[in-house]
Amino acid sequence: MTTxxxxxxxxPLRRVLMRRAAAAMRGADPQRWHYGPGFDAAKAGVQHDGxxxxxxxxxxxxxxxxxxxxxxxxxxxxxDPSLMTDHGAVILSMGKSLRKPEPGLHEAVxxxxxxxxxxxxxxxxxxxxxxxxxxxxKTLAVGRGIRTNQAGIEQLANLLGPHxxxxxxxxxxxxxxxxxxxxxxxxxxxxxxxxxxVYAPLLPVAxxxxxxxxxxxxxxxxxxxxxxxxGLNLNVLPTAPREVIAVAGFPKTKAAMEAAGCTVKTFEAxxxxxxxxxxxxxxTRPVLRW
Ligand SMILES: NC(=O)NCCC[C@H](N)C(=O)O
Numbered sequence: 001m002t003t004x005x006x007x008x009x010x011x012p013l014r015r016v017l018m019r020r021a022a023a024a025m026r027g028a029d030p031q032r033w034h035y036g037p038g039f040d041a042a043k044a045g046v047q048h049d050g051x052x053x054x055x056x057x058x059x060x061x062x063x064x065x066x067x068x069x070x071x072x073x074x075x076x077x078x079x080d081p082s083l084m085t086d087h088g089a090v091i092l093s094m095g096k097s098l099r100k101p102e103p104g105l106h107e108a109v110x111x112x113x114x115x116x117x118x119x120x121x122x123x124x125x126x127x128x129x130x131x132x133x134x135x136x137x138k139t140l141a142v143g144r145g146i147r148t149n150q151a152g153i154e155q156l157a158n159l160l161g162p163h164x165x166x167x168x169x170x171x172x173x174x175x176x177x178x179x180x181x182x183x184x185x186x187x188x189x190x191x192x193x194x195x196x197x198v199y200a201p202l203l204p205v206a207x208x209x210x211x212x213x214x215x216x217x218x219x220x221x222x223x224x225x226x227x228x229x230x231g232l233n234l235n236v237l238p239t240a241p242r243e244v245i246a247v248a249g250f251p252k253t254k255a256a257m258e259a260a261g262c263t264v265k266t267f268e269a270x271x272x273x274x275x276x277x278x279x280x281x282x283x284t285r286p287v288l289r290w
Contacts, residue, residue: 002288002290003015003113003114003115003287003288004084004086004088004089004110004115004116004287004288005084005085005086005087005288005289005290006084006085006086006134006286006287006288006289007085007086007134007137007138007165008134008136008137008193008289008290009133009134009189009190009238009289010190010191010192010193010238010240010241010242010289011193011240011241011289011290012239012240012241012289012290013055013058013060013237013238013239013240013284013286013288013289014059014060014061014287014288014289014290015060015061015062015063015286015287015288016055016060016061016062016063016284016285016286016287016288017062017063017064017065017078017082017106017109017284017285017287018052018055018062018063018064018065018076018078018283018284018285019064019065019067019075019076019078020045020048020049020052020064020067020076021041021044021045021047021048021076021272022041022042022044022045022046022048022049022067023045023067023068023069024067024069024070024072024073024075024076025041025044025045025073025076026041026045026069027041027069027071028041028071028073030275032098033073033074033098033276034179034180034181034277035073035275035276035277036230036274036275036276036277037275038270038271038274038275039271039275039276040271040275043270043271043272044271044272044275044276047267047268047269047270047271047272047273048076048272048283050267050268050269051245051267051269051280051283053267054239054245054265054267055237055239055245055284057265058239058240058243058245059239060239063109063113063287064109065078065105065106065109066105070101072098072099072101072102072105073276074096074098074099074102074276074278075099075102075105076272076278076283077130077276077278077282077283078106078282078283078284078285079129079130079185079278079281079282079283079284079285080092080094080099080102080128080129080130080147080183080282080285081094081099081102081103081105081106081128081129081285082103082106082107082110082129082285083127083129083132083156084285084286084287084288085118085160085163085165086137086163087116087118087163088115088116088117088118089106089107089110089115089116089117089118090117090118090119090120090121090156090159090160091103091106091107091117091119091120091121092120092121092126092127092128092129092152093120093121093122093125093126093127093152094126094128094147095126095128095146095147095148095149096128096147096181103120106285107120115287118159119155119159121152121155121156122155123151124149124151125149125151125152125153125154125155126147126148126149126151126152127142127147127148127149127152127153127155127156128147128148128183129285130147130181130183130184130185130186130278130281130282131143131144131145131147131148131172131183131184131185132156132184132185133184133185133188133190134190135210135211135214135216136193136214138164138165138166139165139166139168140156140160140165140166140167140168141168141170141184141207141210142156142167142168142169142170142184143169143170143171143172143183143184143185143204144169144170144171144172145171145172145173145174145182145183145184146172146174146178146182147181147183148183150169153167153169168207168210170184170204170206170207171204172184172187172202172204173202175202176230180230180277181277181278182202182231184204184207185235185281185282186199186202186231186234186235187199187202187203187231187234188203188207188234189234189235189236189237189238189244189281190238191219191236191238191241191242191244191257191260191262192238192241192242193216193241194215194216194217195216195217195219195241195242195260195261195262196211196216196217196218196219197218197219197220197221197234197236197253197256197257198211198218198219198220198221198234199220199221199223199226199231199234200218200220201223217260219256219257219259219260220256221233221234221253221256222250222252222253222256224252225250225252225253226253229247229249229250229274230274230277232247232269232273232274232277232278232279233246233247233250233253234253234279235247235273235278235279235280235281235282236257236264236279236280236281237279237280237281237283237284242260242261242262242263243262243263244257244262244263244264244265245264245265245266245267245280246264246265246266246279246280247266247267247268247269247273247274247279247280248266248267248268248269249266249268249270254266267280
């Protein structure tokens with residue numbers, strides 16, 4: 001039975017890697033981690049449990065990173081330190097220095113579950129999972145910005161090219177500065193193979209052109225909700241095509257997805273997602289989608 005492989009953003013989610021916020025975020029200093037005033041570690045832990053319930057309801061199996069109190073608060077954002085392919089996991093290299101130890105945690109858990117390691121981003125190269133978007137099974141778009149650099153994109157292309165996957169780098173804007181988190185996934189959430197939620201003003205033009213050329217329907221996330229949430233209205237997790245999990249409190253963006261045929265379930269996440277710059281996609285690393 002296949003236990004890994006995810007070269008799609010929205011095929012049914014079967015297995016996913018997560019880490020509970022209660023232990024990982026306990027005692028985190030918001031200034032050090034660039035968390036907003038709404039950060040509350042205990043509340044974040046409870047809100048994370050709300051997401052876990054929705055993921056379990058979808059039928060996906062959760063693989064857990066251990067609850068050791070290693071002080072790695074951002075390690076709850078499991079989307080970023082590794083990327084899954086049908087040929088094994090790529091162990092990435094973090095652009096945010098406080099997150100440098102996290103790829104090692106992912107490698108250990110993959111080894112424990114018998115998931116092969118296809119390769120790793122090394123040396124000066126950096127790539128974060130939030131910058132990687134499967135446009136289709138053979139095409140990976142990668143945002144080049146504060147977290148992911150050209151050396152990392154070239155290494156990724158060298159690892160994936162032999163498996164018939166083409167890697168395309170797209171420049172991201174600086175937007176709120178080098179300390180803030182802006183990934184390619186901050187401005188797009190695929191909802192199905194032919195549908196994506198976007199914040200068009202911050203999309204790289206050539207990426208937008210690629211999506212349009214492929215006939216992918218683009219649903220606009222509400223601009224006021226985007227500003228009010230630092231983009232978290234847009235960060236939604238498909239558990240199957242057109243079935244998504246979103247942060248509560250963004251009715252216009254939710255209605256736009258529903259109008260495009262999506263079913264949207266929500267969870268409260270002011271202390272976890274809005275404060276810490278990562279939503280339900282960031283809190284999940286798909287291990288198997290098919
Ligand atoms: N894929 C994502 O957008 N991840 C969000 C990561 C948030 C975390 N506080 C960070 O700055 O890396």
